[in-house]
Amino acid sequence: MPAKGKHRRPKLRLISRGVTFAGVSGVAIAVPLIGASAASAAGPAPQSAHQTGVRAEATAAGAAKxxxxxxxxxxxxxxxxxxxxxxxxxxxxxxxxxxxxxxxxxxxxxxxxxxxxxxxxxxxGESKESDSGTKAATASVTSYPDNLDGWIRESLDVMAEHGIPGTYEGIHRNIMRESGGDPQAINNWDINAVNGTPSKGLLQVIAPTFEAYHVPGTSTDSYDPVANITAACNYAADRYGSIDNVFGPY
Known part of the structure; x- marks a missing residue:
C-alpha cells in the first residue's frame, strides 16, 4: 500500500410354563413348574445403587463428550x-x-x-443459568481464534469502536489478493521496495502508511495481523470511502 506511489501486490464434514399335579387326599392340585427358563423370564436382577450411579456417570460423560x-x-x-x-x-x-x-x-x-x-x-462463552435462576456474568474480553477468520473479526470489532467502515467480505477479498492470507508476506520487488519501504503483511502496507493510519490499541508491528488489517482499512476509508470499494492495487 503506497503512501504516494503506485502499490503493487506480491506475486506471489413364549416362555412355556409347565404344571404338574400333586395329589392331596385324592385331590389333584396344579403346581406350576418354575425352572431356569421361568427364572430368566423374570428379567435381570435389580442393580445396586452403586451400579446405577456408575452407569449414570458413564452416560453423562458420553453425552458431554x-x-x-x-x-x-x-x-x-x-x-x-x-x-x-x-x-x-x-x-x-x-x-x-x-x-x-x-x-x-x-x-x-x-x-x-x-x-x-x-x-x-x-x-x-456465555455461562448457563444457575439453579437459583440468576446468570453469571459473561467474560468481558472476547476471544478470537488465531487464524485469518479470527484476525478479521477482531479487526472489525476494533474498526467499529473507531468508526472505520468495512465488511468481512471486503477485507477477506483484498487480503487474498494482496498476500494470500500470509501475515509475513513482503514485497521486495516493486517501486516501494526499491525506495526502501516494501509492502508488508496481510494487506501489504508500507511503513509510512502504517504509521500514518495506525489505530490506537493495536500493535505497532506492521506484521501484526490485526494491526495491519485495521491500519489498511483506515487508509482505505480515508482514500476510497471503505475497503469494500477496493478491487485492485491501492
Missing part, C-alpha cells in the same frame, strides 16, 4: 459436505444453526481453520 465434538474446516469444505461426512443430524441447516455466530450470515462462506461444533451449539 458428544457435545464437545468439534471439526476444523479445511480447504474445499462446505457445511453440506461436513454435515454429510460427520453424519450431523439435521444436515447442514442444523450445523449452520449451531455455529451461526462463528460462521456469520453467509452459510456458503467458511474459512479453513474455523472450528465448528458438531451435535450441539457452539460454546459462545
Amino acid at each position: 458428544a457435545e464437545a465434538t468439534t471439526y476444523a474446516v479445511v480447504a474445499g469444505d462446505s457445511l453440506a459436505k461436513i454435515a454429510d461426512k460427520q453424519g450431523v443430524p439435521g444436515g447442514w441447516e442444523k450445523l449452520y444453526e449451531d455455529n451461526r455466530e462463528a460462521v456469520g450470515d453467509n452459510p456458503d462462506f467458511i474459512l479453513p481453520g474455523l472450528e465448528l461444533a458438531l451435535g450441539g451449539k457452539a460454546d459462545t
Whole structure:
C-alpha cells in the first residue's frame, strides 16, 4: 500500500410354563413348574445403587463428550459436505444453526481453520443459568481464534469502536489478493521496495502508511495481523470511502 506511489501486490464434514399335579387326599392340585427358563423370564436382577450411579456417570460423560465434538474446516469444505461426512443430524441447516455466530450470515462462506461444533451449539462463552435462576456474568474480553477468520473479526470489532467502515467480505477479498492470507508476506520487488519501504503483511502496507493510519490499541508491528488489517482499512476509508470499494492495487 503506497503512501504516494503506485502499490503493487506480491506475486506471489413364549416362555412355556409347565404344571404338574400333586395329589392331596385324592385331590389333584396344579403346581406350576418354575425352572431356569421361568427364572430368566423374570428379567435381570435389580442393580445396586452403586451400579446405577456408575452407569449414570458413564452416560453423562458420553453425552458431554458428544457435545464437545468439534471439526476444523479445511480447504474445499462446505457445511453440506461436513454435515454429510460427520453424519450431523439435521444436515447442514442444523450445523449452520449451531455455529451461526462463528460462521456469520453467509452459510456458503467458511474459512479453513474455523472450528465448528458438531451435535450441539457452539460454546459462545456465555455461562448457563444457575439453579437459583440468576446468570453469571459473561467474560468481558472476547476471544478470537488465531487464524485469518479470527484476525478479521477482531479487526472489525476494533474498526467499529473507531468508526472505520468495512465488511468481512471486503477485507477477506483484498487480503487474498494482496498476500494470500500470509501475515509475513513482503514485497521486495516493486517501486516501494526499491525506495526502501516494501509492502508488508496481510494487506501489504508500507511503513509510512502504517504509521500514518495506525489505530490506537493495536500493535505497532506492521506484521501484526490485526494491526495491519485495521491500519489498511483506515487508509482505505480515508482514500476510497471503505475497503469494500477496493478491487485492485491501492
